[in-house]
Ligand code: XUL
């Protein structure tokens with residue numbers, strides 16, 4: 326019996342000429358592209374927090390959504406899980422993601438939080454078993470509760486560090502229990518508001534040790550998934566330590582974790598850091614730390630993390646182009662870390678937001694695959710660097726290079742980067 330999404334049909338692929346709004350026009354999960362089904366390329370996940378826990382507030386006003394499961398009882402937590410799995414049944418996406426705080430009400434203390442997490446993950450686990458929906462990643466919410474206002478791992482109070490570490494332990498246990506393919510750490514409060522009250526060097530050490538402990542524990546319990554850091558430059562703190570992919574890589578190197586931890590890259594966070602999404606993906610792939618993506622978009626005028634559902638095929642295509650070039654997802658996937666606008670009150674709004682987003686991503690991925698199969702873009706890039714294929718310059722030193730340039734009379738001729746021509750080529754696919 327439906328608890329929330331009454332009368333909304335299961336969404337099926339009906340092609341671009343479909344007449345109903347409740348249809349996939351591009352996302353045909355079984356369609357094979359570059360040797361793999363679309364559903365295995367894209368690995369879509371619904372985010373529990375935006376879909377089921379977020380009340381629709383903004384800085385000027387509170388709750389706009391009325392959901393029958395809002396409240397702080399375990400009964401409501403189970404009702405929320407029932408509604409979530411109803412949505413998963415309608416969308417047919419393979420995965421979901423959660424924070425502990427999304428799925429269980431906050432308890433009086435750590436022990437109660439853990440027993441509630443155990444209880445609700447048993448309930449969710451049984452639903453996963455019967456439906457086949459899987460867990461892309463689990464995570465701990467170490468940013469909403471007031472105890473974390475000055476940070477979790479980076480808190481000046483060691484008791485807060487301990488509470489956060491214990492919470493990560495319980496969330497890793499829960500993620501392993503549910504067969505999660507990744508575990509994510511987003512450092513929402515791991516940053517500072519002002520250096521006047523902050524010991525930046527000490528906080529960085531704390532964050533590094535915290536991450537080492539997380540990796541050590543994941544090995545101890547035999548968690549097979551990937552541990553992922555999600556970079557973000559600011560918001561909620563003024564300056565966050567895991568600013569972007571490059572910063573995270575330096576941090577990982579510093580603490581000997583570059584082979585242990587990868588990144589979960591979010592579109593909106595990349596934009597806040599002054600990068601494009603594809604830049605962050607390409608850099609992570611180049612550094613060998615690409616893990617997963619949070620797919621959404623920001624409003625480009627507002628400068629906030631507005632977490633809107635994606636709706637721009639050319640943008641999404643460039644992101645998937647980098648992902649395909651990197652060999653595609655392994656443990657990662659496309660998590661819709663995206664929320665409705667606060668006036669989108671109806672159950673069908675939540676369904677259609679995901680339907681549109683999945684279609685946009687499918688179009689983007691197919692466009693990217695088309696570009697790669699066409700080959701001209703990659704051939705143009707290869708031609709641009711062809712001189713290096715026969716060059717031994719990287720093995721030489723400045724003296725011998727200078728001698729080489731003098732004796733050969735080398736005088737390089739600039740060549741066109743052909744940007745507009747390549748943009749035209751890309752536009753024929755998107
Ligand atoms: C916040 C954000 C989080 C993480 C998980 O900007 O993206 O939802 O994805 O904690």
Ligand code: CO
Pocket residue numbers: 511555591619662
């Ligand atoms: Co995110």
